[in-house]
Structures are given as structure tokens and as C-alpha cells.
Amino acid sequence: MKLSVRAKSALSAVEGALIIGVFEEDENLPGWIKRFPDKIHSLLQNAVNEDNYKGTFGNTLLLRGLANSKIRKILLIGLGKKDDWSEEKARRAAGKSRTALRSARIKKAAMTLFGSEADPAIAKAQVEGFILSGYTFNKYKSEKAENNDSIDISSLDILNVFGEKTAPLKRAVKLGRIIADSAILARDLQAEPGSTATPTYLAAQARKIASSSSRIRVKIFDKNKLKKLKMGAFLGVSKGSQEPPKFIILEYKGASPKRKPIALVGKGITFDSGGISLKPGAAMEEMKYDMSGAAAVLGVFRALSELKLNENIVGLIPATENLPSGTALKPGDIVKTYSGKTIEIINTDAEGRLVLADAIAYAVKIYEPSQIIDLATLTGSVVVALSSHATAIISNDSDLTKKLIDAGEKSGERLWELPLWDPFRDQIESDFADMKNIGGKGGGAVTAAALLEKFVGDTPWAHLDIAGTAYLSSSLDYSPKGPTGVGVRLLLEYLS
Structure with a gap:
């Protein structure tokens, strides 16, 4: 236009x-x-x-x-x-x-x-x-x-x-276009079928974005590299699929190398059948949207290529499918994560937290970020709680939470905070490993975050559960039915 x-x-x-x-x-x-x-x-x-x-x-x-x-x-x-x-x-x-x-x-x-x-x-x-x-x-x-x-x-x-001055408005209109076009990129990635938007496809999109800016570098880790890194949780989820997993890392360098980067981690499950713990058939086609967190991170980096923000930002996308097969992860299995911590698998459909655990731990160790923000279509529980009206935010840092909530109000991508208390942490205790990947009935959105919390260390961290806001079953104002590109406008407002 x-x-x-x-x-x-x-x-x-x-x-x-x-x-x-x-x-x-x-x-x-x-x-x-x-x-x-x-x-x-x-x-x-x-x-x-x-x-x-x-x-x-x-x-x-x-x-x-x-x-x-x-x-x-x-x-x-x-x-x-x-x-x-x-x-x-x-x-x-x-x-x-x-x-x-x-x-x-x-x-x-x-x-x-x-x-x-x-x-x-x-x-x-x-x-x-x-x-x-x-x-x-x-x-x-x-x-x-x-x-x-x-x-x-x-x-x-x-x-x-109201007047003849147009220069400030021209800058604002240009910014609005960059933000909208970046959200549309995320929507397009979400809308693609899982047969197209594979982990390899997402990696190609990351390379394309990086090629558009001298400030952005991209790294793609394949299955062999993941094995060398001993990312047992990530690899465990990928075992059931013939599509090779990809760990996509984008680095935006807009500030002094001494400034610690902000880490954005996006869940990239390009199709989620649930694995051995198979989902019901009804609406399973919507599980192509399980890479919406990854789409948001790619959308943000698409905007960064034009905005030239004075920040260092790293985007990490663990991308794989979650499918059942004779080699797939099974309930009762125990995986060893990149951090060395172990997780007992109770339900293979709680896979997003597994790939995020390895990605977050890698971000903490390699990049020592000033803060971590992860985005994931992580739980059905959050849809029950908030429907499509708000994204849940669960965090270990009140200042980060407030700034993100404020950015959500300005961008129109609203957040609602859920508590992370010790009783939720207790729910994921395991008899056989350091933790288990689900916490039983009740509080599913928070117990999922409680698992992720174990991998962030002392880093300020916010988890955004976008399961209810990633796509719509009916049109709303400026969001037609289907993928929303949620997270792009929120994060760009926050980063700006």
C-alpha cells in the first residue's frame, strides 16, 4: 500500500x-x-x-x-x-x-x-x-x-x-508501517501449513531477514550440533519426526558490545500432534500455530532490520515438530537438558516447555542477557483463564512485568499477570528426576512457567503465554479471523 x-x-x-x-x-x-x-x-x-x-x-x-x-x-x-x-x-x-x-x-x-x-x-x-x-x-x-x-x-x-507540519507525522507513519508489515510477516508464517513451514523453512526465513541488515547475524544449529551441546530436552521432542530440528539464533547488534543483550525466545513447534500423548482430532489443524512464538521473534527481527534500535538483541528459536512414531519420546522417559537438569516426561503434549528449557539455558550461559522474554503457545489452561482477550505474563521481575504491561496497553496487545507462588513450583516435583513436565490438574499455565523458571537463574525473565491470542476464530476490528502476529507490536513497543 x-x-x-x-x-x-x-x-x-x-x-x-x-x-x-x-x-x-x-x-x-x-x-x-x-x-x-x-x-x-x-x-x-x-x-x-x-x-x-x-x-x-x-x-x-x-x-x-x-x-x-x-x-x-x-x-x-x-x-x-x-x-x-x-x-x-x-x-x-x-x-x-x-x-x-x-x-x-x-x-x-x-x-x-x-x-x-x-x-x-x-x-x-x-x-x-x-x-x-x-x-x-x-x-x-x-x-x-x-x-x-x-x-x-x-x-x-x-x-x-490540524496544521501544515507533516515531518513528525511522516516519521510516525513510517514507523507504523514497519510495525504492521512485521506483524503481517509473523501472520504469514503462522498461516503457512506445517508441510511448508517446517523448521528448515523457518531457518531460511531467518537467513533472509539477516541478509537484509548488516546489524543482524544468524546461526543455525542442526541435529548434530544439538547432540554436541547435549540438548536432551529439545532433541527428545524432535525424536518422533523425520523433519530435522533447527536451533535458530539471530543476533542484532545496535549498541556497544559491552551492553548485555535482551534475549527473545520463541517456541517453534511447527506442528504439534501431542506426540505419543496424542491430541484429539478436532481442531488439530490449528496446531500449525504452535510456532507462533517463533513467528513473533522473526517479525521483531524483520522490524529491527529497518528501525536500527540502539540495543543488542538476540533471538533464539528452538524449532521442531512433535509427532508420534516408534522413536518418539514416551511418558515415563527422562531427558537431560543442556543445563544438566533432568525432566521426567509425564505427558508428551507438554513439549513446548522442553524445547524452551534448553533454549533459555543456552541463552543464559552463552549470552548472559540483561533479561529474557519468552513467547509460546504453551498451555490450553491460559485460554480457559483469559480467552483471546489477553496474553498471560508470568515473571520473576516486577519492573520488567510493569514495563511489558505498559507496552501491551499502548500496542493493543494486552497482558495480564498470573502469580508464580511456591505451591505451583511444588506441583512439578518429580519422584525420579529434578522435575516433571506437567503439574497435574489446575494452574497449568503457571506450572509450565514454573518449569521454565528453573532455567533462567538470576536473570530477569518474563514468560508470555500466547496460546489464546495467537489466532482468532472470528474477526475483531483490525485482526481478521486466523493468525494475529501477536507479540510483534508488543515487543517493538517495549524495545523502542
């Missing part, structure tokens, strides 16, 4: 569709509407009066443009109450706007800067919401649908209706 920012003096030159945000408290349309030709101003005011349009959040009113005008459609989008206004509201309103215009078969649009002032953060959010709401994944459809949705907006102007 072509994006540009224009000053208020360009209002009279708008083509295609015009999107106008209206607050609920506004008795009349915003004063800057008067800069349009009188006929358009009158059309808008009459339509608002006749339809009793109130500007409640998300409420739309689509009008036909005037004859002999370049403006074919005018869309009013409700912004809700001014006291409730936020970046996330801007993101959602922009997403709703694009959805409302799909039937108009228009390729060009201009969207006024929402709010009451020229706020770059709002401009960034609008761009994110508008781009993300148009996401589709149809590369495997042999016949593309010939309907109204097949014509979508390909050019968008952001109109600064």
Missing part, C-alpha cells in the same frame, strides 16, 4: 474515499470540515442531522460523494468519548474504517488524523490498524474470489487536519 502524509491545505484535493473521525460529544462536525467546498460541508452536516449520527465508537455512516467531485465516498467513523480516547481506539477505528469501505470498490482513500490534535502516536496507530485490517492469506486458493472484497484500497493519505 502506498502511504503519504498531507497537510490541511490538501483537504480540497482528496480523491476516492474520505474517512472522517467524529467524537461522540461533538454536536456538529469538526470545525476543519469547513475547509472543504461548501457543497461537501453541507452534505456532511445534513447527513449527520438527518441520520442523527452520534459518533459512538465504531459506528459508521457511509455517504455517496457529490457529482463532479473526485471524492466518491465519505465515511464517518465514530471515535467514542474523548475521555476514553487512546492509541488502541485509533487503531480499532482505522481498522473498522477499512472494513466498512470494502464494498465501495475504491482504490484510493484519505483518512483524517483522528483525535483533537496532531499526535504522531495516533497517526502511527491509525496506520497499523488500517494495514492490519486488510490482511488476507489466500496463496493456496486456485481461484481468487471475484467479489467486492477483491478490490481494496492500495493508496492511503493521512491528512493532518
Whole structure:
């Protein structure tokens, strides 16, 4: 999509569709509407009066443009109450706007800067919401649908209706595009079938990202290297599959070598059948999404290649399949991890924590990071607790937790903290090994984190369980049904 920012003096030159945000408290349309030709101003005011349009959040009113005008459609989008206004509201309103215009078969649009002032953060959010709401994944459809949705907006102007300055807004719009495009990369990786998005495929994507920036290096460890490293937990999960495991490591160097890196660890189970502890058949196709943590890390590094942040960041992705076979890991087996600690396998479907344990331990030993953030579609338990409305955060550091929660509020990828108390740790005690990989009934999201905690040492650490937020069964504002790319916007907000 072509994006540009224009000053208020360009209002009279708008083509295609015009999107106008209206607050609920506004008795009349915003004063800057008067800069349009009188006929358009009158059309808008009459339509608002006749339809009793109130500007409640998300409420739309689509009008036909005037004859002999370049403006074919005018869309009013409700912004809700001014006291409730936020970046996330801007993101959602922009997403709703694009959805409302799909039937108009228009390729060009201009969207006024929402709010009451020229706020770059709002401009960034609008761009994110508008781009993300148009996401589709149809590369495997042999016949593309010939309907109204097949014509979508390909050019968008952001109109600064509050003044002539555009430089700060241009920077914000560029940032919004980078973030949205990076989240879309993550969505694309999630959407690919497991037969395509294998560990080898993810490794190739990592190489592609690294090749785009001199600040990024990539290392790919194969099965033989994992054996030399004695990553018994990671290798144990991979035993049932013929697809070779890959340990993908991305290093972004944007600061002094003396500065400790931030470690991002993403679970990369490219298909999870449950292994010998086989999952039920219903909805098993969704287990291609079990690499969503890996997709988020790759999305972040895609953005880093353009953002040039003043940080050192390392991304670690343990990638493998979890399948049943005659050589697969079995309940009752004991694996020895990279750290030397042992884990008793009670259920082979609790495999994500096993690959993460080795990846986290490796990060701690080799990189001595200032902090570790892991992302994983780890438990069904968190879906029961939080549905798709929030990602669970479980951490050993209150300051890190607060900063991530704040970033979640700003980015629209909200977090909710769960406690990590000793009774949860007690649940994973084993009679035969240092720990067991599940903790029985109850508290599954936290007992999974309790296992990971044993491998972080004294490093500040946050575990993000994205099982409920990685994909949606129905569309929401700027997130169409399917993969969400969750974690990308959150982490980029935090890292920035």
C-alpha cells in the first residue's frame, strides 16, 4: 500500500474515499470540515442531522460523494468519548474504517488524523490498524474470489487536519508501517501449513531477514550440533519426526558490545500432534500455530532490520515438530537438558516447555542477557483463564512485568499477570528426576512457567503465554479471523 502524509491545505484535493473521525460529544462536525467546498460541508452536516449520527465508537455512516467531485465516498467513523480516547481506539477505528469501505470498490482513500490534535502516536496507530485490517492469506486458493472484497484500497493519505507540519507525522507513519508489515510477516508464517513451514523453512526465513541488515547475524544449529551441546530436552521432542530440528539464533547488534543483550525466545513447534500423548482430532489443524512464538521473534527481527534500535538483541528459536512414531519420546522417559537438569516426561503434549528449557539455558550461559522474554503457545489452561482477550505474563521481575504491561496497553496487545507462588513450583516435583513436565490438574499455565523458571537463574525473565491470542476464530476490528502476529507490536513497543 502506498502511504503519504498531507497537510490541511490538501483537504480540497482528496480523491476516492474520505474517512472522517467524529467524537461522540461533538454536536456538529469538526470545525476543519469547513475547509472543504461548501457543497461537501453541507452534505456532511445534513447527513449527520438527518441520520442523527452520534459518533459512538465504531459506528459508521457511509455517504455517496457529490457529482463532479473526485471524492466518491465519505465515511464517518465514530471515535467514542474523548475521555476514553487512546492509541488502541485509533487503531480499532482505522481498522473498522477499512472494513466498512470494502464494498465501495475504491482504490484510493484519505483518512483524517483522528483525535483533537496532531499526535504522531495516533497517526502511527491509525496506520497499523488500517494495514492490519486488510490482511488476507489466500496463496493456496486456485481461484481468487471475484467479489467486492477483491478490490481494496492500495493508496492511503493521512491528512493532518490540524496544521501544515507533516515531518513528525511522516516519521510516525513510517514507523507504523514497519510495525504492521512485521506483524503481517509473523501472520504469514503462522498461516503457512506445517508441510511448508517446517523448521528448515523457518531457518531460511531467518537467513533472509539477516541478509537484509548488516546489524543482524544468524546461526543455525542442526541435529548434530544439538547432540554436541547435549540438548536432551529439545532433541527428545524432535525424536518422533523425520523433519530435522533447527536451533535458530539471530543476533542484532545496535549498541556497544559491552551492553548485555535482551534475549527473545520463541517456541517453534511447527506442528504439534501431542506426540505419543496424542491430541484429539478436532481442531488439530490449528496446531500449525504452535510456532507462533517463533513467528513473533522473526517479525521483531524483520522490524529491527529497518528501525536500527540502539540495543543488542538476540533471538533464539528452538524449532521442531512433535509427532508420534516408534522413536518418539514416551511418558515415563527422562531427558537431560543442556543445563544438566533432568525432566521426567509425564505427558508428551507438554513439549513446548522442553524445547524452551534448553533454549533459555543456552541463552543464559552463552549470552548472559540483561533479561529474557519468552513467547509460546504453551498451555490450553491460559485460554480457559483469559480467552483471546489477553496474553498471560508470568515473571520473576516486577519492573520488567510493569514495563511489558505498559507496552501491551499502548500496542493493543494486552497482558495480564498470573502469580508464580511456591505451591505451583511444588506441583512439578518429580519422584525420579529434578522435575516433571506437567503439574497435574489446575494452574497449568503457571506450572509450565514454573518449569521454565528453573532455567533462567538470576536473570530477569518474563514468560508470555500466547496460546489464546495467537489466532482468532472470528474477526475483531483490525485482526481478521486466523493468525494475529501477536507479540510483534508488543515487543517493538517495549524495545523502542
